[in-house]
Amino acid sequence: MKPPKPSARADKASLRQYMRLFRQDILSAQPQRLYRAWMAEFRTPFFRSYLVNQPDLIATVLKERPQDFPKSGRISEGLRPLLGQxxxxxxxxxxxxxxxxxxPAFEGGRLKETFPAMLESAQAxxxxxxxxxxxxxxxEEVTSHTAADVIFRTLFSVPIDHEIAAQVFEKFRGYQREQPLLNLAAFVPLPAWMPRFHSHRTRKTAKEIRSLISCLTQERADQIAAGNAPDDLATKIMTTPDPDTGRCFDTExxxxxxxxxxxxxxxxxxxALAWTLxxxxxxxxxxNRVAAEALAQERVTFSAMNRLRxxxxxxxxxxxxxPPVPMMVRETTCPERFRNRDLPNRSQIVVSPWHLHRHERMWDRPDEFxxxxxxxxxGKTCQREAYIPFSAGPRVCTGAAFAMIEGPLILSMLLRTYRFELIEGKSPVPVAHLTVRSKDGIWLRLVER
Structure with a gap:
């Protein structure tokens, strides 16, 4: 069997049809040709954008000249109430x-120090x-709970059942389902003076989450001042001065x-963990092979992770x-020329891990597991040229190495104890919210190994 993916739309679609599909799911709104195209142009009365799959163009945007292709300000509109600056x-x-x-908080040596907290979360x-x-x-409910536990244990040295941590987790579960990965502001160039309309519920939930995070942050600042703060990621980040200015982050x-x-x-x-399971x-x-590998390890240690190939x-x-984040959007800061096409200033450049990772001209059997x-x-060539689950270049995800320890660790811990089985009639359908999730959840049967 081939793992499920959204059915792509026909190549021809009116703007009205595209917007209707886009509101439902940005993945299935995209045409089938993007799985073969090196570059595609999208024109509407409002915007012009270009999806690039060609490896050297992606390298130009993400690695070689990232300062000329900053993150699009339009993309931030839907996330600003929660993420601020x-x-x-x-x-x-x-x-x-x-x-x-x-x-510095995510350098190699620090990952070894955070490993015991990851292991505690996996065992929990x-x-x-x-x-x-x-x-x-x-x-998805199980992996969300586990991943949130990892974050709170490694960041603030508290488990997910800590009173404030539990509240943040519950409120965020609602927030993530309300927010699409990209909102209409990403594609319609609204004037700077025009207000961005977020629902009352979105603004209220974001404010509540930030208030709870503020409590944890202020408590940690007080512990740092008193000299009794735990040596975790929050303490490391809050006490690290900018080497250029000597300033640390303030509370906000x-x-x-x-x-x-x-x-x-x-x-x-x-x-990522839900789709892996x-x-x-x-x-x-x-x-069965992953479970056997996990059971072969006498003790789960940081050094043993190298053996969980x-x-x-x-x-x-x-x-x-x-890929959890299926699309990334950058913006040109000057006119560009890609594949003999002239790109105007402030064009939107879409880099899509979703399409790049399944590109039919690069990967052998791209839709197969x-x-x-x-x-x-x-595989080795494509890993270098067409594999960017954590982005690439200077803006590569700070936590990429963290995730590549966390994911295999939790996977191996679960599979050494349990077996997961499909349920007839409950095949997941991928859709993009804040990340790639299943439309109606991922339902599996849990069996003791």
């Missing part, structure tokens, strides 16, 4: 300063599922960053088929 949304000198402060997830053996479970800036850590670290990991159920021979390859393949592909010449 977080590192995910900013550009230029503000972004550079934020990365100078944040990046295994323990929570014991009472549900034999039942049908909604896997830290709230913005915690909001994106939770969004990026919880929402994306939950999506679905793929394990769909391909039980691979599930199958878990890593399976998780990497899940990220290829279901095959973790063994990473050992092939084609």
């Amino acid at each position: 977080s590192v995910f949304l900013t550009n230029g000198e503000v972004w550079k300063r934020q990365r100078r402060i944040i990046d 997830s295994v323990d929570r599922l014991r009472e549900r053996v034999g039942s049908e479970i909604e896997v 800036e830290m709230i913005d960053q915690v909001a994106i850590f939770f969004l990026a670290g919880h929402e994306t990991s939950a999506s 679905f793929l394990m159920a769909a391909f039980p021979e691979w599930q 199958l878990s890593r390859d399976v998780f990497r393949e899940a990220l290829r088929l279901y 095959d973790p063994g592909r990473w050992a092939t010449d084609n």
Whole structure:
């Protein structure tokens, strides 16, 4: 079987038809030709955008000249109420300063220090599922809970059942379903003076989440001042001065960053893990191999992660088929010429991991699940040129290495204890909300191994 993907629309569609499809799901709104095209142009009365799949063009945008292709301000409109001026949304000198402060917290040595908290979260997830053996479970709910627990344990040294952490998690579950990955402002160039209309519910939920994060942040600031703060990611980030200016984040800036850590670290990991478990159920021979590899480890340690090669390859393949963030949008700052086409200033450049990872001219059997592909010449080439689940270049996700430990760890811990099975008639349908999720959830049967 081939893992499910949205059915692409016909290549011809009116603007009205496209907008209607777009509101339902941005993935199925895109034409089938994007899985083969090196570049595609979209014109409407309101905007002009270009999707690029050609590896050298993507390298130009993300790696070689990223300063000439900043993040599109239109994309930030839907996320601004929650994320404020977080590192995910900013550009230029503000972004550079934020990365100078944040990046040291995610260096290799720090990942080893956060591993015990990840392991505690993984074990807690295994323990929570014991009472549900034999039942049908909604896997996205399980992975969301686990990923949120990882974030709170590694960031603030508190588990998900901590009073404030639990409230943030519950409110965010509602927020993520309300928000599309891209809203209409990303495609219709509204004048700067025109107000951005967010629903009352969206603004209220975002305000409540930020208020709760503020409580955790202020409490940590007080602990730092008193000299008794835990040595976790929050403490590291809040006490790291910008090497250029000597300034640390103030409380409001830290709230913005915690909001994106939770969004990026919880929402994306939950999506990736849920699809990985679905793929394990769909391909039980691979599930058995991953379980055997996990059971072969006497102790789960940081050094043992290097031996979980199958878990890593399976998780990497899940990220290829279901990249949590399926599209990224940049904006030109001057006229450009791509593939003999003139691109006007302020054109939207869409880089789509969703289409790039399934590109028919680059990948062997692009729609098939095959973790063994990473050992092939084609897989190695595509990993270098056509695989960007965490973006690429200077704006590559700060937590990429964190995620590549977290995902295989939780996967191996779950599969050494349980088996996940498909349920007839409940095949998931991928759609894009804040991340790639299933339209009606991912339902699997949990069986003790």
